[in-house]
Amino acid sequence: MRTIITMMIILSMTCVVEVSGQSKIRRKRTWIIDSFSIEEENPGPYPYVLGTINVEREYLVFFFITGRGIDKDPENVLSINSRTGEVLVHKKVDYEAYKNLSFTFEARNNLFAVDTKLGVEIKILDINDNAPVFNSSLYETTLDESAPQGILVTTVAASDLDDPNTPNGTFKFTIASVTPKTDNVEFYIQQNNNTGSIYFKGCLDYEKAPKYTLLIKATDNGNKVQQSSTSTVVLNIIDKNNNLPRITNHTGPARIKERETGVEVLRLQVSDKDSIGSPAWKAKFILHGDPENYFKIQTDPKTNEGILTVVKIVDYEDKMSRNLSINVENEVPNFSCRVKTRTSRGLWDVETDPKEFNVPYNVTINIEDVNDPPEFVTPIKEIWIAENTKIGTLLETFSVIDPDKKFESKFQFNKTEDKNNWVTVNQETGQVFVNKVMDRERLNDGAYRVIVHAVSKDRTQTGTGTLLIHLKDVNDNVPLLVNNTVEMCESHKNTNIAANDADQMPNSGPFQWVLEDDQTEGKWKIVPISGITARLDKQDTVHEGIYEIRIKISDNQGHGSVQTLSVKVRDCTKEHMGYFTVQLSFSAIWIVIFALLLLPGALLMTLQFCKKQKNAMILHDDFPGHLIKSNIEMPGTDCEIPLHISQLLMSQSKVKMSNGSSKQLSMLHNGLHGSSATSVENQMFGNFHLRPSIGHPYQKVTNDDMTVSMSKNCTNHIKDFPINTILSNQLNQRLLLLQTSEQEHSDYKPHSYAYEEEPDKIPVEHLDTLSIPETNFNLDILTNLNVRFTSLAAVCRPDLMSPT
Template sequence: MIWFVLLCCALLDVTSPELLSRRRRSWIIDSFSLEEEHPGPFPYELGRIKVDRAHQVTFEIFGQGVDEYPQGVLTIHRMTGVISVHKSVDYEELKALKLKLLASKADKTLDTKLGIEITILDINDNPPHFQKDLYEVTVGEDVAQGTNLLSLLAYDGDKPKSPNSTFHYEIRSVSPKPPNAEFVLEQSGELSFRGCLEYEAGDTYKVLLVAKDHGEVVSLSSTTTALIHIQDGNNHLPVISGQTGTRTVKEGEIGVVPLRLHVTDRDLEHTPAWKAKYTMEGDKGGNFKVETDPVTNDGILTVIKPMDFEEEAERELLFSVENEMPYYSCKVKARPASGLWVVDTSGGTTGPVGGPKPDSLRVTIQVEDTNDPPMFTALVHEAMLVENVDIGAYVETVTAVDPDSSHGRDFMYKIGKDPGDWLKVDPHTGVITTAKRPDRESPHVVDNIYTAVLHAVDSGEPPMTGTATLLLHVFDQNDNMPKLSVNQVVVCIGDGPTRTNLTALDPDNEPFGGPFTFELLGKVKGKWSVDPSYGYKVNLVKEPIVYSGVHRVEVKISDKQGAFAFNNLTVTVCDCTATPYCRGSRASASTVGFGAISILFFALLVLLITLMLAFLMTCKKDFSSLKTDLTYEVTLLSSNIEKPGTDCKVIQQNP
């Protein structure tokens, strides 16, 4: 029993130290303690406060168990000092009740004030409790003995370091009982095993675990369950049980499956311990790949690179098969009473390297001969040719061989692609000649290169075709004369010379093109000129003497080599201030529609009537030009008269 501890926590109501000392000695108080979870009946007497006084005092207590939590546990008789207990207490909530005791005189003055503590005694009312009601873990079949599978944790709410709170772990039962293994529970809470786990003996073990305390009066315990799931290990290697397929491959084929390997495996299907993994030796050309069928576990051999019968008529391959999971085996040799058992392991990641070798099979794949296409000795041929060369001119000679023919010649040459129909090829010799005069300016020539495709077609069943490309470099000749980019321009009337741009074009290459020399022909002096006369672009200069109307100017344009051409230029001169759309009126006669022709005839009729009226009027020496916005050359006539007209006489009529 834990004795009552008396603490003096308050001063007496007197001020003299000697008097205080004498009064304390006059108190006789027994040691008090409460046993938790007392069954009653209530109330019962806990003890009495005895005071050696000549005068009467009354008692009061305050604090835990009275007016503080847990309220209502204790009371004290005011006159006798008897302390009574009215209900039970819990050691796990409070280890002691701290109180203040007051003793008062008859005149209500304070006689004594003390602090007291009532100890609560622990009983074994709490069994050990596991942290979890169920522990669950999954381990591989190849896990080594002694490996910690899981860690248990339990706690006891009774008084620490007492028999009531001290406990140990036990294994109560294991179901099913493993034939070659034994589970071990350390007092640290670590669950392990010794021996060999076997998936085939049980894929799940149910272990019932106990935590039991060391209570003196009564021993309490609790249980939990551990489920140990065993994952199938690879303790059975796959065995090649058969093969299907033709074991033949046609040359040139890819994507075909000439062989399937069949295996058997006693491990659990569709687990890493069952899934097969194939390896292949002897594929020096990299023509094959072997993969695992995820459903059947078969090994599928596929051609990924075409084979050539003329190079190799057969290929010998060696196949081996293992599992995705490394092989592992465990056998118990001895079972000592303590410590780990004596076991023999091989393979896997936890045991020593060893064990049986993977199953293997040697297979010969036959290559079947097929009709190979003729092969050109060069896939790209390049030749050079000057444009406009005569028909029948030599271009190039191509050569091909037929690998299926013993003499290498069992085919004919043909033109496959000839966009301009320029070429022809001798079907037997491969000599290429011109069928047309080549033109470097042809739209089929890109960057001075004409591209054609040649074929060599054999007589097999079916016929096979070999292909080569001919790049024909076409050299330029000066076969194109320079010309104006436009043959019609519009010039406005002005007080001084007016200019219009002229541009010359020549599709020939350097040095057969520009810059060009421009020259105006005919009676142009004082009327028309070019400035400058050399270049790609020049200015056509109109002098003020040239009046409105449509004019034709002949322009001679020469390239750098002196080759020239005559160009007829139509120039429409008009008053741009009077005719705002003068510059836009450039329609030629060939583009004038039916409505435009009607307008032209109507304008011509108006012009004739105007001339007749002018002839009947009085003539003047000053000449005024007739302003018109008609710029169509089909309605105007050429005239060499560049000056105002002379006087004219008007016929006088008799009045």
């Protein structure tokens, strides 16, 4: 321990002396540093001495290094002996990651003060440890079969991570292999730095090779070791038309019947070595020897056959056969390429001008004769005649011929179109006559069409002829007023009127307007405005009212007629007030009607709220013509309700029916003299009965076969009709029916309501007392009515107007 302390003291004293000496004396120092380099991927063994930093010194110095390769990435590659200055390498360094190692060298004295600081760079030596790498392992492209030699196929590119300034980082391209190998093409590559362009020479042939696969190799120029890699180029050939199509045969009868259309005549078979379904394989046919276009040829898209079809009627008499010539080609143009000479340098000698041509395919189409229809010498005829031509006038004559000599026959003429039935046609001669007066104004364009058929006797063949009749206009129409009535305000001075003439120029406008009535002088004046219109001027002496004005209107030829124009002159200043008054009157009428409609509803609502039972009995305003059920007795049917109904009186009258029978009717009176309320039947005759109806001013007598109506006013004057009393009686009857029908009453005593015995056996004590006056209805009372009601009664019941 003492020894260590003693050495530290001596060292400290030595440092102080050295520093002191340095402050007084400047000494020369010499550093000797060799140029260092490290080869990448050195196999070792590690560590090994890279070199030594020597220094001439007169004092003790310690060495230190810091930076890349020591304490910075890549760490722990280098170290230095602090006393001897030896630099050691501890592990491999990759050139592609670090091209050099830069660090700082320091020399420190015995006091650890920096004596000198120096930057040091160690170069990393590249070795050929990387092969060239292609940008893609597979290149795929397409090229037309017709592409000329020398055209660019595709371009490849590669790169090498080694030092590009050394042979290790440079490389060259080569074509290692071509699959398949053909004698018609050769590929080559041209290099430009790190890219290679691929070309070909010769002629591409899809039929020999639809696809080429090239193996491209990139090899570096390393001295000791050469690295290389490969990439694949796939070249797809698009088939083009380098093979001509050829017609090999045909199928089908090659025979048609005359006048036959839309029939397949034959099919042409084609051979083509190009790719099936491609435009270079699809056939396109060209037809020769058919200037009239009787035939058409199309391609079957599935079989590539040519289909020959007849599309136009062929006449056997014109030609018994047709000779056709057919050529075939493809949808795309044909090309040719043939290798003549192969050379080692430059492009090959090839021939591209096609020398092959298609030979036309000839075919004969035979025509079969059939019975032809008649042919009109002139199928369409046009004539010009004046309208209103006399009936029976000969218009035109149709003539036909039979083109057949073998099937000659006779024909008759039939009219098939004549909308207005204006003409007749002679079936034997074909003459067309006027049948009715022809009016040009009935036509839109002035032309009338008549179609005539010439039919063979056996009705199998028909020919068609057309007659176009153009009608010339004659002046058979006079101008007529468009409107026969006009209105104008009294404050206005004039109004316009117009006329129309169905004739054409010059038989129509301009019109002449003349006032025919002398009474219009000083009141009205007419002034022509244009060809068809005129202005009617009103003088100041014309006031509100309706005026009839006679006007003569003549056309351009002086043909005209006198017409009456009704002019209504009104005071327009009163129209607004009149309209308001009418509107007010209608509104008042509707209010009254609405109030009358609400009255029955209000009464029914009052009855609804006054009743005690929810289910009310329905009062039938009808009496059946037979006995009703009598076993309807139930609790409450004998309700006793005080009624304020006046005693009704009944009078009887005898009515004579239209069928000859008479009927005794009873009229109910409310106790007021001369007022009739309603009536009921006193006796039943068959199914006859009277139906009294509230609100209807008549009584209706009905049976199964007859219904008659009789006005209630026939019994008395309408002004004496007691509507208030009858309405009160009817309301009391309705209230009686709305009482609780199922409530028991203490005064209920069983009794009979109906008897099935004979009428004479019915006990009198069980019948209610009914007072029936013996007064007979006197028909003479009807004669006291006014004339209007007497006429109405005579129309309704003429039998009541005569004595019974």
